[in-house]
Amino acid sequence: MSAGAHMLPQIRAANVGPLAAKHSTFAALAMALDALEIARPASWTHAFVIRRCAACTQIQVIKDDVYECAVCGATLAPRG
Ligand SMILES: [Zn+2]
Numbered sequence: 001m002s003a004g005a006h007m008l009p010q011i012r013a014a015n016v017g018p019l020a021a022k023h024s025t026f027a028a029l030a031m032a033l034d035a036l037e038i039a040r041p042a043s044w045t046h047a048f049v050i051r052r053c054a055a056c057t058q059i060q061v062i063k064d065d066v067y068e069c070a071v072c073g074a075t076l077a078p079r080g
Pocket of ligand 1: 053058069072
């Protein structure tokens with residue numbers, strides 16, 4: 001990377017089950033950034049796991065691998 005070039009230190013993605021950012025999504029993003037000569041990490045730097053509760057429709061960020069709705073207590077779908 002040349003001096004003064006642009007650098008993207010982090011790239012984040014959210015996993016929302018069927019709408020999850022798939023590995024191929026990162027590949028497409030990486031190709032675009034490479035074409036623009038923007039330095040980037042080798043993969044997603046932060047990936048959040050998000051689920052919509054089937055019972056109450058609230059969107060939940062999964063923490064500590066606990067797949068339970070914080071609003072109504074329903075079990076959330078495991079990894080999508
Ligand atoms: Zn719920």
